[in-house]
Amino acid sequence: MKIQYVGAAFAALCVSGCVSSGSGDTILAIPREQAAAMSVGQIVLTGRPENVSADFEQVFATQVRQETDRCATGATPLRLEVRVTEFKKANPAMTFLVGDSNVIKGQAVLIDPATGRKVADFDITRSVGGGGLIAAAGMSQAEEQMTEAFGKEICKRAFGV
Structure with missing residues:
Protein backbone atom coordinates (compact mmCIF):
# COMPACT_ATOMS: atom_id res chain seq x y z
CA MET A 1 0.00 0.00 0.00
CA LYS A 2 2.82 2.42 0.87
CA ILE A 3 4.44 1.72 -2.49
CA GLN A 4 1.25 2.80 -4.27
CA TYR A 5 1.21 6.12 -2.39
CA VAL A 6 4.89 6.72 -3.09
CA GLY A 7 4.35 5.83 -6.74
CA ALA A 8 1.34 8.13 -7.00
CA ALA A 9 3.24 10.98 -5.32
CA PHE A 10 6.21 10.45 -7.66
CA ALA A 11 3.93 10.44 -10.71
CA ALA A 12 2.24 13.65 -9.57
CA LEU A 13 5.64 15.28 -9.04
CA CYS A 14 6.77 14.26 -12.52
CA VAL A 15 3.80 15.83 -14.27
CA SER A 16 3.43 18.99 -12.19
CA GLY A 17 3.49 22.15 -14.28
CA CYS A 18 4.66 25.74 -14.29
CA VAL A 19 3.20 28.67 -12.42
CA SER A 20 3.77 32.26 -13.52
CA SER A 21 3.44 35.39 -11.41
CA GLY A 22 4.16 39.05 -11.83
CA SER A 23 4.54 41.95 -9.45
CA GLY A 24 6.22 45.31 -9.12
CA ASP A 25 5.27 48.96 -8.87
CA THR A 26 3.71 51.29 -11.38
CA ILE A 27 5.59 54.53 -10.91
CA LEU A 28 4.03 56.36 -13.86
CA ALA A 29 1.16 54.95 -15.96
CA ILE A 30 -0.01 55.90 -19.43
CA PRO A 31 -3.66 56.99 -19.38
CA ARG A 32 -5.70 54.24 -21.10
CA GLU A 33 -7.09 56.57 -23.75
CA GLN A 34 -3.53 57.55 -24.78
CA ALA A 35 -2.10 54.02 -24.61
CA ALA A 36 -4.27 52.88 -27.52
CA ALA A 37 -2.54 55.41 -29.79
CA MET A 38 1.00 54.30 -28.88
CA SER A 39 3.41 51.60 -30.00
CA VAL A 40 6.94 50.56 -29.09
CA GLY A 41 9.57 51.71 -31.54
CA GLN A 42 13.15 51.38 -30.35
CA ILE A 43 14.01 48.94 -27.54
CA VAL A 44 17.13 49.81 -25.56
CA LEU A 45 18.61 47.58 -22.86
CA THR A 46 20.41 50.03 -20.57
CA GLY A 47 21.57 47.50 -18.00
CA ARG A 48 21.83 43.75 -17.57
CA PRO A 49 23.05 41.34 -14.91
CA GLU A 50 26.43 39.68 -15.28
CA ASN A 51 25.05 36.13 -15.11
CA VAL A 52 23.30 36.18 -18.50
CA SER A 53 24.57 34.86 -21.83
CA ALA A 54 26.38 36.94 -24.43
CA ASP A 55 23.19 36.70 -26.56
CA PHE A 56 20.93 38.06 -23.82
CA GLU A 57 20.50 41.51 -25.37
CA GLN A 58 19.38 40.02 -28.70
CA VAL A 59 17.11 37.46 -27.01
CA PHE A 60 15.60 40.20 -24.87
CA ALA A 61 14.96 42.52 -27.81
CA THR A 62 13.43 39.73 -29.91
CA GLN A 63 11.11 38.42 -27.20
CA VAL A 64 9.99 41.84 -25.97
CA ARG A 65 9.46 43.03 -29.57
CA GLN A 66 7.21 40.02 -30.29
CA GLU A 67 5.10 40.76 -27.22
CA THR A 68 4.86 44.54 -27.68
CA ASP A 69 4.04 44.20 -31.39
CA ARG A 70 0.94 42.28 -30.31
CA CYS A 71 -0.26 44.70 -27.65
CA ALA A 72 0.96 48.16 -28.67
CA THR A 73 -0.43 48.83 -32.12
CA GLY A 74 -0.92 52.59 -32.17
CA ALA A 75 0.71 55.03 -34.58
CA THR A 76 2.86 56.95 -32.05
CA PRO A 77 6.13 55.09 -31.37
CA LEU A 78 7.73 55.24 -27.95
CA ARG A 79 11.28 54.29 -26.98
CA LEU A 80 11.40 51.48 -24.42
CA GLU A 81 14.39 51.64 -22.09
CA VAL A 82 14.88 48.63 -19.83
CA ARG A 83 17.36 48.00 -17.06
CA VAL A 84 17.37 44.36 -15.95
CA THR A 85 18.67 44.27 -12.38
CA GLU A 86 18.29 40.58 -11.56
CA PHE A 87 18.08 37.35 -13.49
CA LYS A 88 17.91 33.98 -11.74
CA LYS A 89 17.78 30.67 -13.55
CA ALA A 90 16.02 27.85 -11.76
CA ASN A 91 18.03 24.81 -10.78
CA PRO A 92 16.55 21.93 -12.86
CA ALA A 93 17.12 19.35 -10.10
CA MET A 94 15.47 21.57 -7.50
CA THR A 95 12.62 22.32 -9.92
CA PHE A 96 11.99 18.60 -10.32
CA LEU A 97 12.21 17.78 -6.61
CA ALA A 135 8.42 22.41 -15.16
CA ALA A 136 12.07 21.27 -15.24
CA ALA A 137 11.89 20.90 -19.03
CA GLY A 138 10.29 24.33 -19.35
CA MET A 139 13.04 25.95 -17.32
CA SER A 140 15.73 24.98 -19.85
CA GLN A 141 15.11 28.06 -22.00
CA ALA A 142 15.23 30.49 -19.09
CA GLU A 143 16.34 33.61 -20.96
CA GLU A 144 13.72 33.22 -23.68
CA GLN A 145 11.01 32.37 -21.17
CA MET A 146 11.75 35.23 -18.82
CA THR A 147 12.27 37.94 -21.45
CA GLU A 148 8.94 36.92 -23.00
CA ALA A 149 7.34 37.16 -19.54
CA PHE A 150 8.91 40.60 -19.08
CA GLY A 151 7.41 41.71 -22.41
CA LYS A 152 3.99 40.41 -21.39
CA GLU A 153 4.20 42.37 -18.14
CA ILE A 154 5.02 45.55 -20.10
CA CYS A 155 1.95 44.90 -22.27
CA LYS A 156 -0.24 44.38 -19.22
CA ARG A 157 1.01 47.43 -17.33
CA ALA A 158 1.43 49.96 -20.15
CA PHE A 159 -1.18 48.93 -22.68
CA GLY A 160 -3.74 47.04 -20.58
CA VAL A 161 -3.41 43.86 -22.65
Whole structure:
Protein backbone atom coordinates (compact mmCIF):
# COMPACT_ATOMS: atom_id res chain seq x y z
CA MET A 1 0.00 0.00 0.00
CA LYS A 2 2.82 2.42 0.87
CA ILE A 3 4.44 1.72 -2.49
CA GLN A 4 1.25 2.80 -4.27
CA TYR A 5 1.21 6.12 -2.39
CA VAL A 6 4.89 6.72 -3.09
CA GLY A 7 4.35 5.83 -6.74
CA ALA A 8 1.34 8.13 -7.00
CA ALA A 9 3.24 10.98 -5.32
CA PHE A 10 6.21 10.45 -7.66
CA ALA A 11 3.93 10.44 -10.71
CA ALA A 12 2.24 13.65 -9.57
CA LEU A 13 5.64 15.28 -9.04
CA CYS A 14 6.77 14.26 -12.52
CA VAL A 15 3.80 15.83 -14.27
CA SER A 16 3.43 18.99 -12.19
CA GLY A 17 3.49 22.15 -14.28
CA CYS A 18 4.66 25.74 -14.29
CA VAL A 19 3.20 28.67 -12.42
CA SER A 20 3.77 32.26 -13.52
CA SER A 21 3.44 35.39 -11.41
CA GLY A 22 4.16 39.05 -11.83
CA SER A 23 4.54 41.95 -9.45
CA GLY A 24 6.22 45.31 -9.12
CA ASP A 25 5.27 48.96 -8.87
CA THR A 26 3.71 51.29 -11.38
CA ILE A 27 5.59 54.53 -10.91
CA LEU A 28 4.03 56.36 -13.86
CA ALA A 29 1.16 54.95 -15.96
CA ILE A 30 -0.01 55.90 -19.43
CA PRO A 31 -3.66 56.99 -19.38
CA ARG A 32 -5.70 54.24 -21.10
CA GLU A 33 -7.09 56.57 -23.75
CA GLN A 34 -3.53 57.55 -24.78
CA ALA A 35 -2.10 54.02 -24.61
CA ALA A 36 -4.27 52.88 -27.52
CA ALA A 37 -2.54 55.41 -29.79
CA MET A 38 1.00 54.30 -28.88
CA SER A 39 3.41 51.60 -30.00
CA VAL A 40 6.94 50.56 -29.09
CA GLY A 41 9.57 51.71 -31.54
CA GLN A 42 13.15 51.38 -30.35
CA ILE A 43 14.01 48.94 -27.54
CA VAL A 44 17.13 49.81 -25.56
CA LEU A 45 18.61 47.58 -22.86
CA THR A 46 20.41 50.03 -20.57
CA GLY A 47 21.57 47.50 -18.00
CA ARG A 48 21.83 43.75 -17.57
CA PRO A 49 23.05 41.34 -14.91
CA GLU A 50 26.43 39.68 -15.28
CA ASN A 51 25.05 36.13 -15.11
CA VAL A 52 23.30 36.18 -18.50
CA SER A 53 24.57 34.86 -21.83
CA ALA A 54 26.38 36.94 -24.43
CA ASP A 55 23.19 36.70 -26.56
CA PHE A 56 20.93 38.06 -23.82
CA GLU A 57 20.50 41.51 -25.37
CA GLN A 58 19.38 40.02 -28.70
CA VAL A 59 17.11 37.46 -27.01
CA PHE A 60 15.60 40.20 -24.87
CA ALA A 61 14.96 42.52 -27.81
CA THR A 62 13.43 39.73 -29.91
CA GLN A 63 11.11 38.42 -27.20
CA VAL A 64 9.99 41.84 -25.97
CA ARG A 65 9.46 43.03 -29.57
CA GLN A 66 7.21 40.02 -30.29
CA GLU A 67 5.10 40.76 -27.22
CA THR A 68 4.86 44.54 -27.68
CA ASP A 69 4.04 44.20 -31.39
CA ARG A 70 0.94 42.28 -30.31
CA CYS A 71 -0.26 44.70 -27.65
CA ALA A 72 0.96 48.16 -28.67
CA THR A 73 -0.43 48.83 -32.12
CA GLY A 74 -0.92 52.59 -32.17
CA ALA A 75 0.71 55.03 -34.58
CA THR A 76 2.86 56.95 -32.05
CA PRO A 77 6.13 55.09 -31.37
CA LEU A 78 7.73 55.24 -27.95
CA ARG A 79 11.28 54.29 -26.98
CA LEU A 80 11.40 51.48 -24.42
CA GLU A 81 14.39 51.64 -22.09
CA VAL A 82 14.88 48.63 -19.83
CA ARG A 83 17.36 48.00 -17.06
CA VAL A 84 17.37 44.36 -15.95
CA THR A 85 18.67 44.27 -12.38
CA GLU A 86 18.29 40.58 -11.56
CA PHE A 87 18.08 37.35 -13.49
CA LYS A 88 17.91 33.98 -11.74
CA LYS A 89 17.78 30.67 -13.55
CA ALA A 90 16.02 27.85 -11.76
CA ASN A 91 18.03 24.81 -10.78
CA PRO A 92 16.55 21.93 -12.86
CA ALA A 93 17.12 19.35 -10.10
CA MET A 94 15.47 21.57 -7.50
CA THR A 95 12.62 22.32 -9.92
CA PHE A 96 11.99 18.60 -10.32
CA LEU A 97 12.21 17.78 -6.61
CA VAL A 98 10.68 20.71 -4.74
CA GLY A 99 9.97 23.43 -7.26
CA ASP A 100 12.17 26.36 -8.21
CA SER A 101 11.63 29.47 -10.31
CA ASN A 102 13.22 31.54 -13.03
CA VAL A 103 13.10 35.20 -11.99
CA ILE A 104 13.63 38.46 -13.85
CA LYS A 105 13.51 41.92 -12.26
CA GLY A 106 14.00 45.31 -13.78
CA GLN A 107 12.71 48.72 -14.68
CA ALA A 108 10.88 49.55 -17.92
CA VAL A 109 10.54 53.17 -18.99
CA LEU A 110 8.61 54.35 -22.04
CA ILE A 111 9.83 57.66 -23.46
CA ASP A 112 8.36 59.91 -26.14
CA PRO A 113 11.38 60.27 -28.47
CA ALA A 114 10.01 63.51 -29.93
CA THR A 115 10.07 65.30 -26.57
CA GLY A 116 12.30 63.12 -24.38
CA ARG A 117 9.44 63.03 -21.87
CA LYS A 118 8.93 59.92 -19.75
CA VAL A 119 5.37 58.66 -20.34
CA ALA A 120 5.48 55.44 -18.30
CA ASP A 121 7.72 53.87 -15.67
CA PHE A 122 7.37 50.40 -14.16
CA ASP A 123 9.34 48.22 -11.76
CA ILE A 124 8.72 44.67 -12.94
CA THR A 125 9.29 41.31 -11.29
CA ARG A 126 8.29 38.14 -13.11
CA SER A 127 8.67 34.62 -11.82
CA VAL A 128 7.96 31.35 -13.61
CA GLY A 129 8.38 28.12 -11.72
CA GLY A 130 6.85 24.95 -10.50
CA GLY A 131 7.80 21.36 -9.92
CA GLY A 132 8.10 18.11 -11.82
CA LEU A 133 9.47 17.06 -15.17
CA ILE A 134 7.24 19.40 -17.14
CA ALA A 135 8.42 22.41 -15.16
CA ALA A 136 12.07 21.27 -15.24
CA ALA A 137 11.89 20.90 -19.03
CA GLY A 138 10.29 24.33 -19.35
CA MET A 139 13.04 25.95 -17.32
CA SER A 140 15.73 24.98 -19.85
CA GLN A 141 15.11 28.06 -22.00
CA ALA A 142 15.23 30.49 -19.09
CA GLU A 143 16.34 33.61 -20.96
CA GLU A 144 13.72 33.22 -23.68
CA GLN A 145 11.01 32.37 -21.17
CA MET A 146 11.75 35.23 -18.82
CA THR A 147 12.27 37.94 -21.45
CA GLU A 148 8.94 36.92 -23.00
CA ALA A 149 7.34 37.16 -19.54
CA PHE A 150 8.91 40.60 -19.08
CA GLY A 151 7.41 41.71 -22.41
CA LYS A 152 3.99 40.41 -21.39
CA GLU A 153 4.20 42.37 -18.14
CA ILE A 154 5.02 45.55 -20.10
CA CYS A 155 1.95 44.90 -22.27
CA LYS A 156 -0.24 44.38 -19.22
CA ARG A 157 1.01 47.43 -17.33
CA ALA A 158 1.43 49.96 -20.15
CA PHE A 159 -1.18 48.93 -22.68
CA GLY A 160 -3.74 47.04 -20.58
CA VAL A 161 -3.41 43.86 -22.65
